[in-house]
Amino acid sequence: MIAVDKLTVAIRNLRNRTLSAQWRFTLGLSALLLLLPFTFRLDGQSHADWLQFLGSFHPLLVHLPIGMLVLLPILEFAGANRLGLRESAAFVLYLTVATGVIALVFGILLAYGSGETGATVTRHMWGAIALLIELLVCINIRPSWISGGRQRTYPALLAVTLLTLTWTAHQGGSLVHGSDYLTRYMPSPLKQFFPSASVASDVAYVGSAYLGNIHPIFDAKCVACHGANKEKGRLRLDFYDLLMKGGKDGAVIAPRNPDQSLLLQRVTLSPNDRHFMPAEGRTPLTPDEIAALRAWILAGASPTATSIPGIRTPAVHADLPLQPVGDYSYLMNDIREMQTSEGAKLVAVSAKPSDGLILRTVDVASKFDDAQLARFERFAPFIVEAELGRTAVTDACFDTLSKFTNLRALHLEGTKVTGQALAKLSSLSQLSYLNLSGTKVTSDSLTSLKGMPNLRHIYLFDTPAEAASAVTNSTPTSTK
């Protein structure tokens, strides 16, 4: 507040002062501004209510100096022809500084009062201080620009000031609306220029109960205030290590001791308690979520354990991850062309490209022969399922198929294969499904498949092999 008084006095007297006195004032005020963050240290604790009350006017106040600062270059530019505008520009400049200082003070009150910490709020604060100092320097060098002295310095500094304003305002916007407020609803064509800074998670813990069950709770309910952008109570819950480090009151998780875990205490208080979390009327944790947290802490709060007694893991049925097939985007044009024309097609297993491709021949089965199959060789490593049932392929197809290194399922039902070259499939380590129904495959030729580790389903319905095995085996159609 003292600074404000000083400033008004200064503005009144500025014209009459000597240059050195102006500079002295500038340096003094700058020093004061620079001291502010150290006086009101952002320690993550909330302070007196009246500070927060006053602070809440910061968003209201801050837009006045912003508007005037944007107006300033317009006035200066238009003032080249109309001197009156240039005179008013000086006034606007002084007013900008005055209101800017007020807005800064209120901003610091807000941050200090409500206990905001984090990189963004710090950047926002320092940006504002830098902005005001730049404006103070502007005040000092403008007269020489007006009087025809140094012609470049003032416009250059004004430009720098505007850039600083943009950056600082962006930090402010991120504080209020979240760090992705600009890109969130951006049309996708633009988005590709802004690679999304997706929150890195604890990659090392993939597959753990922590990542599967616990982290999502924090992510949904807590990270808005205890994350990279806001760090209330100096506590962050977005990474395991930070969670275990705790906040200003020490550790929040006591492994094997849920009742001593501050985090669990705070989320289980009465919602009316002022320490209840999540604060500020955000969605409380559900009983299921609290139970999961409790079970996880009781089991030792391990980041790696894959199953926790008492947690209904949605991942119980999770399959072994499919072997990714690699990047085939360079072949996309050919794949797409195939889809629009008649003939065999390559279709994706799922929306995840690395799940691979299915070779589908059903519409052209009778015409699909070994030569046609050979044309798919360049897609070989990306094909995980080959639907060749009732096609015209023969034993020669195994030469091509042996190159389908990621093949998981192979349909050869109703084809002319005799099984002579089946041994060539033995290099396909991923193959788990082989359908030879309705072929002339004999049981002898199947022996070559014995050593294949993943081959769990072989179908031999209506084959000589089935007839042979029926004698010895009561379940002839599938060997599991």
Add this chain to the structure above:
Amino acid sequence: MKQHPLCTDCENPITPLDLPIPPGLKREWAAVETRRRFLGRSGKVLGWAALAGLFSELGLRGLARGAEVDLPSTGAGNALGLPHFAPKAKRAIYLFMSGGPPQMDLFDFKPNLAAQFNKDMPDSVRGNQQLTGMTAGQAHFPVAPSHWPFGQHGQTGTWVSALLPYTARMIDDLTIIKTMNTDAINHEPAIMLMNTGNMNAGKPCLGAWLAYGLGSMNDNLPTFIVLQTKTNPKENNQPVSSRLWSSGFLSSEYAGVGLRSGADPVLYLADPAGVDRDVRREMLDTVEQINRQTLAEVGDPETNARIAQYEMAFRMQSSVPELTDLSTEPQSTWNLYGPDAKQPGTYAYNCLLARRMAERGVRFTQIYKRGWDVHGDVVGTLPTLCKETDQGTYALVTDLKRRGLLDDTLVIWAGEFGRTVYSQGGLSEENYGRDHHPRCFTTWMTGGGVRPGITYGETDDYSYNIVKDPVHVRDFNATILHCLGIDHSRFTFKFQGLDQKLTSPVPAHVVDGLLA
């Protein structure tokens, strides 16, 4: 052309367009013509403007998608990013037992009921439930134990009624859900809820959602086919209407194609005498041209659906005879499906067709069997119903299994609700009736994605309330979608301002306990 009221020559109305005037003037005249036409046109212009607005939004969205993942099509649904994850089942066959099979006479074994014969069911069991008009007036609710003995079958030792000897043979392959429950107590809302996730008509059914989301796996047969079983007049047949396989607010292309249950599954399939394939093709090309003009003029997306359906019909002219030509089936097929399968329209015949469709890349087949609505004479009709369906169901699952198709086919057996343990009407030693019961009923699934050989959930001693692990219809549908690689909560279509889902806006959960 409409007759102008002031025109005297009714045969040949003269318009300025016929006059020898400069073409520019004619164009101008054509543009204004009459007030009526002007008003009509201005209405259309508004429609066009609205449509253009819609399309530009769609266009933008298309652009937005383009920038995301470059992915080869998985069918029509490629733009939707489906399947969300690698599916266990590529296709599904839904055996719909319309009418509501009595769970306690088939799967839900309650041995202690025998001692309760003809005793009133305790009021505490029923609670304040509102019954149907058919039994609400009954003074007594006498417990009717199942007339048939149950036996333990398979390695799992699962109890199955003696009415289902074939199903009992494959019991180890089934995922039995004893705790299905629904919101509706009457047929129409219940059957709509089962099929479309909503009791009100106008929503797309499961098959339409799948056709829309996953698209076709072949060019020559529809993505979604419905087979109705010929009705047995001795049974209590509740109506089954085409809105059960309608596409609702999705394009008509995704609606189920019903095959007839007679000797001709599709009428007028063969070209008439003197019309060969080329003539037919030419005709269709011309029709398509006209349709495209209409589309350009009116802009109704249904015209697109019509064009696609003409094309599908043309291809079905050759694919359907091949599909229904059963002469190539080996004797082992007939041994398995039984003699009924030779008669078109029977349940066993439809099961055989379903297997053949699965082989030919049909995404979703739904077989309707009516007559399960056994309000009276359970002892008389239930054995017939079971005899009509038991072997066909067993044959289908077994056939799929031995041919290696069950790995990626999900087979579902379900009705729209269950039946009451208390007798509707008189209860005697020989006979009883059963009313509708939405609180619990038994369904099963087998094949791709579900865990074989389990029984999920428990009901109370009266097979009336659920004791453990309820599975609501919505959860059931969510689980089916999961098996087909779809996250039900992300599979939406914006209509009437809502992101519509098969599982409706009420929360639904995939039942983990059912999954393999």
